[in-house]
Amino acid sequence: MPDTRLPTVLPIADPILSVFPGWENGAARPxxxxxxxxxxxxxxxxxxxxxxxxxxxxxxxxxxxxxxxxxxxxxxxxxxxxxxxxxxxxxxxxxxxxxxxxxxxxxxxxxxxxxxxxxxxxxxxxxxxxxxxxxxxxxxRAADQDAPALEPLPAPAAERPDAEIDVEGLRAAWSAMTDVHEFFGMLRTFGVGRRQALRLAGPGFARELPAATLLPLLEAARDRRLDIMIFVGNAGCIQIHTGTVDHPAAADGLLRIDDAGFTLRAIQARLSSAWVVHKPTDKGGITTVELYDDQGDNAAILCGQRDEDKPERAEWRALAASL
Missing domain, CATH: 3.40.1570.10 (HemS/ChuS/ChuX like domains)
Structure with a gap:
Protein backbone atom coordinates (compact mmCIF):
# COMPACT_ATOMS: atom_id res chain seq x y z
CA MET A 1 0.00 0.00 0.00
CA PRO A 2 1.57 3.35 -0.97
CA ASP A 3 2.48 5.92 1.63
CA THR A 4 -0.43 8.36 1.79
CA ARG A 5 1.51 11.22 3.31
CA LEU A 6 3.91 13.40 1.42
CA PRO A 7 6.91 13.92 3.68
CA THR A 8 7.92 17.39 4.72
CA VAL A 9 11.35 18.90 4.30
CA LEU A 10 11.50 21.19 7.30
CA PRO A 11 9.60 20.95 10.62
CA ILE A 12 8.81 24.62 11.18
CA ALA A 13 5.58 26.56 11.09
CA ASP A 14 5.39 27.46 7.42
CA PRO A 15 2.53 26.58 5.08
CA ILE A 16 4.64 24.73 2.53
CA LEU A 17 6.34 22.64 5.17
CA SER A 18 3.66 21.82 7.73
CA VAL A 19 2.59 18.20 8.14
CA PHE A 20 0.83 17.07 5.01
CA PRO A 21 -2.87 16.20 5.62
CA GLY A 22 -2.77 12.86 3.83
CA TRP A 23 -5.35 11.21 1.60
CA GLU A 24 -7.87 9.94 4.12
CA ASN A 25 -11.43 11.15 3.61
CA GLY A 26 -12.33 14.40 5.28
CA ALA A 27 -12.66 18.12 4.83
CA ALA A 28 -8.89 18.61 4.65
CA ARG A 29 -8.30 16.01 1.96
CA PRO A 30 -6.06 17.44 -0.78
CA ARG A 141 -8.39 18.71 -11.42
CA ALA A 142 -6.99 15.22 -12.02
CA ALA A 143 -9.24 12.30 -12.88
CA ASP A 144 -7.17 10.11 -10.53
CA GLN A 145 -7.66 11.25 -6.94
CA ASP A 146 -5.78 8.37 -5.30
CA ALA A 147 -2.69 9.10 -3.26
CA PRO A 148 0.37 9.48 -5.49
CA ALA A 149 2.92 6.68 -5.46
CA LEU A 150 6.20 8.15 -4.29
CA GLU A 151 9.60 6.97 -5.45
CA PRO A 152 12.29 6.19 -2.86
CA LEU A 153 14.88 8.87 -2.30
CA PRO A 154 18.15 8.19 -4.11
CA ALA A 155 21.29 7.71 -2.06
CA PRO A 156 23.29 10.94 -1.75
CA ALA A 157 26.12 11.16 -4.24
CA ALA A 158 29.50 10.78 -2.56
CA GLU A 159 32.19 13.36 -3.21
CA ARG A 160 35.34 12.17 -4.92
CA PRO A 161 38.37 12.17 -2.64
CA ASP A 162 40.27 15.45 -2.75
CA ALA A 163 43.37 13.57 -3.91
CA GLU A 164 41.56 12.65 -7.15
CA ILE A 165 40.72 16.27 -8.01
CA ASP A 166 42.95 18.28 -10.34
CA VAL A 167 43.22 21.15 -7.88
CA GLU A 168 45.65 23.21 -9.95
CA GLY A 169 43.44 22.81 -13.01
CA LEU A 170 40.39 23.78 -10.96
CA ARG A 171 42.08 26.93 -9.69
CA ALA A 172 43.25 27.86 -13.19
CA ALA A 173 39.75 27.38 -14.62
CA TRP A 174 38.25 29.37 -11.75
CA SER A 175 40.68 32.22 -12.37
CA ALA A 176 39.81 32.21 -16.09
CA MET A 177 36.03 32.59 -15.62
CA THR A 178 34.45 35.58 -17.34
CA ASP A 179 30.82 34.87 -16.36
CA VAL A 180 29.36 33.47 -13.13
CA HIS A 181 27.27 30.99 -15.12
CA GLU A 182 30.49 29.18 -16.09
CA PHE A 183 30.82 28.03 -12.48
CA PHE A 184 28.49 25.02 -12.77
CA GLY A 185 30.17 23.80 -15.94
CA MET A 186 33.52 24.06 -14.20
CA LEU A 187 32.27 21.88 -11.34
CA ARG A 188 31.13 19.24 -13.82
CA THR A 189 34.38 19.39 -15.78
CA PHE A 190 36.46 18.68 -12.70
CA GLY A 191 33.97 16.29 -11.08
CA VAL A 192 33.94 18.27 -7.87
CA GLY A 193 31.14 19.09 -5.44
CA ARG A 194 30.19 22.71 -4.86
CA ARG A 195 31.35 23.00 -1.26
CA GLN A 196 34.34 20.78 -2.03
CA ALA A 197 35.35 23.25 -4.74
CA LEU A 198 35.21 26.09 -2.22
CA ARG A 199 37.51 24.17 0.11
CA LEU A 200 39.99 23.47 -2.67
CA ALA A 201 39.90 26.82 -4.44
CA GLY A 202 42.08 28.63 -1.93
CA PRO A 203 41.59 31.87 0.03
CA GLY A 204 41.83 34.03 -3.09
CA PHE A 205 38.50 32.62 -4.23
CA ALA A 206 36.70 31.27 -1.13
CA ARG A 207 36.93 31.94 2.59
CA GLU A 208 35.01 29.91 5.20
CA LEU A 209 33.08 31.61 8.00
CA PRO A 210 30.83 30.37 10.81
CA ALA A 211 27.21 29.84 9.82
CA ALA A 212 26.28 32.37 12.51
CA THR A 213 27.68 35.03 10.15
CA LEU A 214 24.27 35.26 8.48
CA LEU A 215 22.63 37.44 11.13
CA PRO A 216 25.41 40.07 11.38
CA LEU A 217 25.53 40.16 7.58
CA LEU A 218 21.81 40.89 7.38
CA GLU A 219 22.04 43.46 10.18
CA ALA A 220 24.89 45.24 8.41
CA ALA A 221 22.94 45.29 5.14
CA ARG A 222 19.95 46.70 7.04
CA ASP A 223 22.00 49.41 8.74
CA ARG A 224 23.59 50.46 5.44
CA ARG A 225 20.25 50.34 3.57
CA LEU A 226 21.98 48.13 1.03
CA ASP A 227 19.98 46.42 -1.70
CA ILE A 228 20.87 42.73 -1.66
CA MET A 229 19.67 39.54 -3.32
CA ILE A 230 18.77 36.41 -1.32
CA PHE A 231 18.48 33.14 -3.26
CA VAL A 232 16.84 30.13 -1.56
CA GLY A 233 15.76 27.00 -3.34
CA ASN A 234 15.88 23.33 -4.11
CA ALA A 235 16.36 21.19 -7.21
CA GLY A 236 13.08 22.36 -8.75
CA CYS A 237 12.84 26.04 -7.88
CA ILE A 238 14.99 28.94 -6.74
CA GLN A 239 13.25 31.98 -5.29
CA ILE A 240 14.90 35.40 -5.07
CA HIS A 241 14.39 38.50 -2.95
CA THR A 242 15.89 41.74 -4.23
CA GLY A 243 15.90 44.83 -2.06
CA THR A 244 16.63 45.96 1.45
CA VAL A 245 16.18 43.87 4.59
CA ASP A 246 14.41 45.66 7.42
CA HIS A 247 13.74 43.24 10.28
CA PRO A 248 16.30 40.43 10.68
CA ALA A 249 16.30 38.76 14.10
CA ALA A 250 17.14 35.47 15.76
CA ALA A 251 15.38 33.73 18.66
CA ASP A 252 14.65 30.18 19.80
CA GLY A 253 16.90 28.64 17.18
CA LEU A 254 15.29 30.43 14.24
CA LEU A 255 16.71 33.27 12.21
CA ARG A 256 13.84 35.32 10.83
CA ILE A 257 13.19 38.16 8.45
CA ASP A 258 9.70 39.61 8.78
CA ASP A 259 9.37 42.38 6.21
CA ALA A 260 6.47 43.68 4.18
CA GLY A 261 6.06 41.20 1.34
CA PHE A 262 9.09 39.11 2.31
CA THR A 263 9.58 36.50 5.02
CA LEU A 264 12.52 34.16 5.63
CA ARG A 265 12.95 31.39 8.21
CA ALA A 266 16.21 29.54 8.85
CA ILE A 267 16.84 26.74 11.34
CA GLN A 268 20.20 27.79 12.69
CA ALA A 269 21.19 24.33 13.95
CA ARG A 270 20.98 22.97 10.41
CA LEU A 271 23.37 25.53 8.96
CA SER A 272 26.96 24.33 9.25
CA SER A 273 29.05 26.89 7.38
CA ALA A 274 29.15 30.09 5.37
CA TRP A 275 31.60 31.04 2.65
CA VAL A 276 32.58 34.35 1.07
CA VAL A 277 33.13 33.42 -2.57
CA HIS A 278 34.66 35.46 -5.40
CA LYS A 279 33.93 34.49 -9.01
CA PRO A 280 35.81 36.41 -11.73
CA THR A 281 33.81 38.03 -14.52
CA ASP A 282 34.51 40.44 -17.35
CA LYS A 283 32.96 43.15 -15.14
CA GLY A 284 35.44 42.71 -12.31
CA GLY A 285 33.97 39.76 -10.46
CA ILE A 286 31.03 38.83 -8.25
CA THR A 287 31.16 38.28 -4.50
CA THR A 288 28.62 35.96 -2.88
CA VAL A 289 28.02 34.69 0.63
CA GLU A 290 26.94 31.05 0.45
CA LEU A 291 25.33 29.05 3.26
CA TYR A 292 25.59 25.27 3.56
CA ASP A 293 23.62 22.88 5.71
CA ASP A 294 24.79 20.02 7.90
CA GLN A 295 24.47 17.60 4.97
CA GLY A 296 26.73 19.69 2.77
CA ASP A 297 23.96 21.07 0.56
CA ASN A 298 23.66 24.70 -0.45
CA ALA A 299 20.90 26.38 1.57
CA ALA A 300 21.10 30.01 0.39
CA ILE A 301 23.21 32.47 -1.57
CA LEU A 302 23.40 36.21 -0.91
CA CYS A 303 24.92 38.89 -3.11
CA GLY A 304 24.66 42.59 -3.74
CA GLN A 305 21.98 43.83 -6.11
CA ARG A 306 23.47 44.91 -9.43
CA ASP A 307 22.39 45.64 -12.96
CA GLU A 308 23.31 42.89 -15.41
CA ASP A 309 25.85 44.97 -17.34
CA LYS A 310 27.31 46.84 -14.36
CA PRO A 311 30.17 46.01 -11.99
CA GLU A 312 29.47 44.77 -8.49
CA ARG A 313 28.72 47.52 -6.00
CA ALA A 314 31.68 48.49 -3.87
CA GLU A 315 29.46 48.74 -0.76
CA TRP A 316 28.51 45.07 -0.99
CA ARG A 317 32.06 43.92 -1.65
CA ALA A 318 33.27 45.90 1.36
CA LEU A 319 30.56 44.38 3.56
CA ALA A 320 31.49 40.84 2.50
CA ALA A 321 35.18 41.54 3.06
CA SER A 322 34.45 42.79 6.58
CA LEU A 323 32.88 39.52 7.72
Whole structure:
Protein backbone atom coordinates (compact mmCIF):
# COMPACT_ATOMS: atom_id res chain seq x y z
CA MET A 1 0.00 0.00 0.00
CA PRO A 2 1.57 3.35 -0.97
CA ASP A 3 2.48 5.92 1.63
CA THR A 4 -0.43 8.36 1.79
CA ARG A 5 1.51 11.22 3.31
CA LEU A 6 3.91 13.40 1.42
CA PRO A 7 6.91 13.92 3.68
CA THR A 8 7.92 17.39 4.72
CA VAL A 9 11.35 18.90 4.30
CA LEU A 10 11.50 21.19 7.30
CA PRO A 11 9.60 20.95 10.62
CA ILE A 12 8.81 24.62 11.18
CA ALA A 13 5.58 26.56 11.09
CA ASP A 14 5.39 27.46 7.42
CA PRO A 15 2.53 26.58 5.08
CA ILE A 16 4.64 24.73 2.53
CA LEU A 17 6.34 22.64 5.17
CA SER A 18 3.66 21.82 7.73
CA VAL A 19 2.59 18.20 8.14
CA PHE A 20 0.83 17.07 5.01
CA PRO A 21 -2.87 16.20 5.62
CA GLY A 22 -2.77 12.86 3.83
CA TRP A 23 -5.35 11.21 1.60
CA GLU A 24 -7.87 9.94 4.12
CA ASN A 25 -11.43 11.15 3.61
CA GLY A 26 -12.33 14.40 5.28
CA ALA A 27 -12.66 18.12 4.83
CA ALA A 28 -8.89 18.61 4.65
CA ARG A 29 -8.30 16.01 1.96
CA PRO A 30 -6.06 17.44 -0.78
CA UNK A 31 -7.10 17.44 -4.42
CA UNK A 32 -4.68 16.12 -7.01
CA UNK A 33 -4.08 18.38 -9.98
CA UNK A 34 -2.60 17.63 -13.39
CA UNK A 35 -0.55 20.66 -14.40
CA UNK A 36 1.87 21.23 -17.26
CA UNK A 37 3.88 23.84 -15.41
CA UNK A 38 5.88 24.89 -18.46
CA UNK A 39 2.61 26.13 -19.93
CA UNK A 40 0.76 27.08 -16.74
CA UNK A 41 3.42 29.41 -15.34
CA UNK A 42 2.90 31.72 -18.32
CA UNK A 43 -0.77 32.14 -17.42
CA UNK A 44 -0.64 32.66 -13.65
CA UNK A 45 -0.70 36.45 -13.89
CA UNK A 46 -4.51 36.17 -13.94
CA UNK A 47 -4.40 35.04 -10.30
CA UNK A 48 -3.42 38.50 -9.15
CA UNK A 49 -1.59 38.80 -5.83
CA UNK A 50 -0.46 35.51 -4.31
CA UNK A 51 2.05 34.37 -1.72
CA UNK A 52 4.81 32.12 -3.06
CA UNK A 53 6.99 29.91 -0.88
CA UNK A 54 10.12 27.97 -1.79
CA UNK A 55 12.41 26.19 0.63
CA UNK A 56 14.81 23.43 1.53
CA UNK A 57 15.44 21.53 4.73
CA UNK A 58 17.08 24.54 6.39
CA UNK A 59 15.53 27.73 5.01
CA UNK A 60 12.18 28.89 3.64
CA UNK A 61 11.68 32.01 1.53
CA UNK A 62 8.28 33.65 1.11
CA UNK A 63 7.28 36.54 -1.17
CA UNK A 64 3.98 38.28 -1.90
CA UNK A 65 3.38 39.49 -5.44
CA UNK A 66 2.14 38.60 -8.90
CA UNK A 67 3.32 36.22 -11.59
CA UNK A 68 4.25 37.58 -15.01
CA UNK A 69 7.15 38.16 -17.40
CA UNK A 70 7.90 34.45 -17.88
CA UNK A 71 10.72 33.48 -20.23
CA UNK A 72 12.54 30.33 -21.27
CA UNK A 73 11.45 26.88 -22.33
CA UNK A 74 12.47 23.26 -22.01
CA UNK A 75 14.44 22.46 -18.85
CA UNK A 76 14.44 25.95 -17.31
CA UNK A 77 12.07 28.90 -17.00
CA UNK A 78 12.50 32.35 -15.49
CA UNK A 79 9.72 34.27 -13.75
CA UNK A 80 11.04 37.82 -13.50
CA UNK A 81 8.25 39.98 -12.13
CA UNK A 82 10.19 41.81 -9.40
CA UNK A 83 8.44 40.43 -6.30
CA UNK A 84 7.85 36.98 -7.80
CA UNK A 85 11.34 36.17 -9.06
CA UNK A 86 11.87 32.47 -9.73
CA UNK A 87 14.18 30.08 -11.57
CA UNK A 88 12.05 27.04 -12.35
CA UNK A 89 13.15 23.54 -13.43
CA UNK A 90 9.83 21.93 -14.39
CA UNK A 91 10.97 18.30 -14.60
CA UNK A 92 11.04 18.25 -10.80
CA UNK A 93 7.41 19.47 -10.48
CA UNK A 94 6.07 15.93 -10.59
CA UNK A 95 3.10 16.04 -8.17
CA UNK A 96 0.69 18.95 -7.77
CA UNK A 97 -2.09 19.21 -5.21
CA UNK A 98 -4.55 21.78 -3.92
CA UNK A 99 -4.96 21.99 -0.16
CA UNK A 100 -7.95 23.82 1.33
CA UNK A 101 -7.79 26.39 4.08
CA UNK A 102 -7.34 24.70 7.47
CA UNK A 103 -6.63 26.08 10.94
CA UNK A 104 -5.76 29.50 9.60
CA UNK A 105 -3.52 28.19 6.80
CA UNK A 106 -4.48 29.70 3.46
CA UNK A 107 -5.42 27.32 0.69
CA UNK A 108 -2.58 26.58 -1.65
CA UNK A 109 -1.46 24.98 -4.87
CA UNK A 110 1.60 22.92 -3.99
CA UNK A 111 4.17 21.21 -6.18
CA UNK A 112 6.32 18.27 -5.05
CA UNK A 113 8.96 16.15 -6.71
CA UNK A 114 8.46 12.45 -7.43
CA UNK A 115 9.88 11.62 -3.99
CA UNK A 116 7.34 13.85 -2.23
CA UNK A 117 9.72 16.67 -1.36
CA UNK A 118 8.21 20.15 -1.43
CA UNK A 119 9.29 22.25 -4.41
CA UNK A 120 7.05 25.32 -4.41
CA UNK A 121 3.71 26.57 -3.10
CA UNK A 122 1.34 29.27 -4.33
CA UNK A 123 -0.98 30.54 -1.59
CA UNK A 124 -4.22 32.38 -2.07
CA UNK A 125 -4.42 35.83 -0.46
CA UNK A 126 -7.23 38.30 0.15
CA UNK A 127 -6.14 40.06 -3.06
CA UNK A 128 -6.12 36.93 -5.23
CA UNK A 129 -8.60 36.85 -8.13
CA UNK A 130 -11.08 34.31 -6.73
CA UNK A 131 -12.68 33.48 -10.08
CA UNK A 132 -9.30 32.87 -11.75
CA UNK A 133 -8.12 30.75 -8.81
CA UNK A 134 -11.23 28.57 -8.89
CA UNK A 135 -11.03 28.26 -12.68
CA UNK A 136 -7.43 26.99 -12.39
CA UNK A 137 -8.51 24.31 -9.91
CA UNK A 138 -11.41 23.18 -12.11
CA UNK A 139 -9.29 23.12 -15.27
CA UNK A 140 -6.48 21.10 -13.70
CA ARG A 141 -8.39 18.71 -11.42
CA ALA A 142 -6.99 15.22 -12.02
CA ALA A 143 -9.24 12.30 -12.88
CA ASP A 144 -7.17 10.11 -10.53
CA GLN A 145 -7.66 11.25 -6.94
CA ASP A 146 -5.78 8.37 -5.30
CA ALA A 147 -2.69 9.10 -3.26
CA PRO A 148 0.37 9.48 -5.49
CA ALA A 149 2.92 6.68 -5.46
CA LEU A 150 6.20 8.15 -4.29
CA GLU A 151 9.60 6.97 -5.45
CA PRO A 152 12.29 6.19 -2.86
CA LEU A 153 14.88 8.87 -2.30
CA PRO A 154 18.15 8.19 -4.11
CA ALA A 155 21.29 7.71 -2.06
CA PRO A 156 23.29 10.94 -1.75
CA ALA A 157 26.12 11.16 -4.24
CA ALA A 158 29.50 10.78 -2.56
CA GLU A 159 32.19 13.36 -3.21
CA ARG A 160 35.34 12.17 -4.92
CA PRO A 161 38.37 12.17 -2.64
CA ASP A 162 40.27 15.45 -2.75
CA ALA A 163 43.37 13.57 -3.91
CA GLU A 164 41.56 12.65 -7.15
CA ILE A 165 40.72 16.27 -8.01
CA ASP A 166 42.95 18.28 -10.34
CA VAL A 167 43.22 21.15 -7.88
CA GLU A 168 45.65 23.21 -9.95
CA GLY A 169 43.44 22.81 -13.01
CA LEU A 170 40.39 23.78 -10.96
CA ARG A 171 42.08 26.93 -9.69
CA ALA A 172 43.25 27.86 -13.19
CA ALA A 173 39.75 27.38 -14.62
CA TRP A 174 38.25 29.37 -11.75
CA SER A 175 40.68 32.22 -12.37
CA ALA A 176 39.81 32.21 -16.09
CA MET A 177 36.03 32.59 -15.62
CA THR A 178 34.45 35.58 -17.34
CA ASP A 179 30.82 34.87 -16.36
CA VAL A 180 29.36 33.47 -13.13
CA HIS A 181 27.27 30.99 -15.12
CA GLU A 182 30.49 29.18 -16.09
CA PHE A 183 30.82 28.03 -12.48
CA PHE A 184 28.49 25.02 -12.77
CA GLY A 185 30.17 23.80 -15.94
CA MET A 186 33.52 24.06 -14.20
CA LEU A 187 32.27 21.88 -11.34
CA ARG A 188 31.13 19.24 -13.82
CA THR A 189 34.38 19.39 -15.78
CA PHE A 190 36.46 18.68 -12.70
CA GLY A 191 33.97 16.29 -11.08
CA VAL A 192 33.94 18.27 -7.87
CA GLY A 193 31.14 19.09 -5.44
CA ARG A 194 30.19 22.71 -4.86
CA ARG A 195 31.35 23.00 -1.26
CA GLN A 196 34.34 20.78 -2.03
CA ALA A 197 35.35 23.25 -4.74
CA LEU A 198 35.21 26.09 -2.22
CA ARG A 199 37.51 24.17 0.11
CA LEU A 200 39.99 23.47 -2.67
CA ALA A 201 39.90 26.82 -4.44
CA GLY A 202 42.08 28.63 -1.93
CA PRO A 203 41.59 31.87 0.03
CA GLY A 204 41.83 34.03 -3.09
CA PHE A 205 38.50 32.62 -4.23
CA ALA A 206 36.70 31.27 -1.13
CA ARG A 207 36.93 31.94 2.59
CA GLU A 208 35.01 29.91 5.20
CA LEU A 209 33.08 31.61 8.00
CA PRO A 210 30.83 30.37 10.81
CA ALA A 211 27.21 29.84 9.82
CA ALA A 212 26.28 32.37 12.51
CA THR A 213 27.68 35.03 10.15
CA LEU A 214 24.27 35.26 8.48
CA LEU A 215 22.63 37.44 11.13
CA PRO A 216 25.41 40.07 11.38
CA LEU A 217 25.53 40.16 7.58
CA LEU A 218 21.81 40.89 7.38
CA GLU A 219 22.04 43.46 10.18
CA ALA A 220 24.89 45.24 8.41
CA ALA A 221 22.94 45.29 5.14
CA ARG A 222 19.95 46.70 7.04
CA ASP A 223 22.00 49.41 8.74
CA ARG A 224 23.59 50.46 5.44
CA ARG A 225 20.25 50.34 3.57
CA LEU A 226 21.98 48.13 1.03
CA ASP A 227 19.98 46.42 -1.70
CA ILE A 228 20.87 42.73 -1.66
CA MET A 229 19.67 39.54 -3.32
CA ILE A 230 18.77 36.41 -1.32
CA PHE A 231 18.48 33.14 -3.26
CA VAL A 232 16.84 30.13 -1.56
CA GLY A 233 15.76 27.00 -3.34
CA ASN A 234 15.88 23.33 -4.11
CA ALA A 235 16.36 21.19 -7.21
CA GLY A 236 13.08 22.36 -8.75
CA CYS A 237 12.84 26.04 -7.88
CA ILE A 238 14.99 28.94 -6.74
CA GLN A 239 13.25 31.98 -5.29
CA ILE A 240 14.90 35.40 -5.07
CA HIS A 241 14.39 38.50 -2.95
CA THR A 242 15.89 41.74 -4.23
CA GLY A 243 15.90 44.83 -2.06
CA THR A 244 16.63 45.96 1.45
CA VAL A 245 16.18 43.87 4.59
CA ASP A 246 14.41 45.66 7.42
CA HIS A 247 13.74 43.24 10.28
CA PRO A 248 16.30 40.43 10.68
CA ALA A 249 16.30 38.76 14.10
CA ALA A 250 17.14 35.47 15.76
CA ALA A 251 15.38 33.73 18.66
CA ASP A 252 14.65 30.18 19.80
CA GLY A 253 16.90 28.64 17.18
CA LEU A 254 15.29 30.43 14.24
CA LEU A 255 16.71 33.27 12.21
CA ARG A 256 13.84 35.32 10.83
CA ILE A 257 13.19 38.16 8.45
CA ASP A 258 9.70 39.61 8.78
CA ASP A 259 9.37 42.38 6.21
CA ALA A 260 6.47 43.68 4.18
CA GLY A 261 6.06 41.20 1.34
CA PHE A 262 9.09 39.11 2.31
CA THR A 263 9.58 36.50 5.02
CA LEU A 264 12.52 34.16 5.63
CA ARG A 265 12.95 31.39 8.21
CA ALA A 266 16.21 29.54 8.85
CA ILE A 267 16.84 26.74 11.34
CA GLN A 268 20.20 27.79 12.69
CA ALA A 269 21.19 24.33 13.95
CA ARG A 270 20.98 22.97 10.41
CA LEU A 271 23.37 25.53 8.96
CA SER A 272 26.96 24.33 9.25
CA SER A 273 29.05 26.89 7.38
CA ALA A 274 29.15 30.09 5.37
CA TRP A 275 31.60 31.04 2.65
CA VAL A 276 32.58 34.35 1.07
CA VAL A 277 33.13 33.42 -2.57
CA HIS A 278 34.66 35.46 -5.40
CA LYS A 279 33.93 34.49 -9.01
CA PRO A 280 35.81 36.41 -11.73
CA THR A 281 33.81 38.03 -14.52
CA ASP A 282 34.51 40.44 -17.35
CA LYS A 283 32.96 43.15 -15.14
CA GLY A 284 35.44 42.71 -12.31
CA GLY A 285 33.97 39.76 -10.46
CA ILE A 286 31.03 38.83 -8.25
CA THR A 287 31.16 38.28 -4.50
CA THR A 288 28.62 35.96 -2.88
CA VAL A 289 28.02 34.69 0.63
CA GLU A 290 26.94 31.05 0.45
CA LEU A 291 25.33 29.05 3.26
CA TYR A 292 25.59 25.27 3.56
CA ASP A 293 23.62 22.88 5.71
CA ASP A 294 24.79 20.02 7.90
CA GLN A 295 24.47 17.60 4.97
CA GLY A 296 26.73 19.69 2.77
CA ASP A 297 23.96 21.07 0.56
CA ASN A 298 23.66 24.70 -0.45
CA ALA A 299 20.90 26.38 1.57
CA ALA A 300 21.10 30.01 0.39
CA ILE A 301 23.21 32.47 -1.57
CA LEU A 302 23.40 36.21 -0.91
CA CYS A 303 24.92 38.89 -3.11
CA GLY A 304 24.66 42.59 -3.74
CA GLN A 305 21.98 43.83 -6.11
CA ARG A 306 23.47 44.91 -9.43
CA ASP A 307 22.39 45.64 -12.96
CA GLU A 308 23.31 42.89 -15.41
CA ASP A 309 25.85 44.97 -17.34
CA LYS A 310 27.31 46.84 -14.36
CA PRO A 311 30.17 46.01 -11.99
CA GLU A 312 29.47 44.77 -8.49
CA ARG A 313 28.72 47.52 -6.00
CA ALA A 314 31.68 48.49 -3.87
CA GLU A 315 29.46 48.74 -0.76
CA TRP A 316 28.51 45.07 -0.99
CA ARG A 317 32.06 43.92 -1.65
CA ALA A 318 33.27 45.90 1.36
CA LEU A 319 30.56 44.38 3.56
CA ALA A 320 31.49 40.84 2.50
CA ALA A 321 35.18 41.54 3.06
CA SER A 322 34.45 42.79 6.58
CA LEU A 323 32.88 39.52 7.72
Missing amino acids: TRLEVDWTDALRKLDVLGTVRVVTGNRSITHEKTGRFGNVDGNGPALIVLNREVDLRVFPRHWAITVHTPETDGEAEAIRAFDRHGRAIHAIHRTAETNAAAWDAFLILH
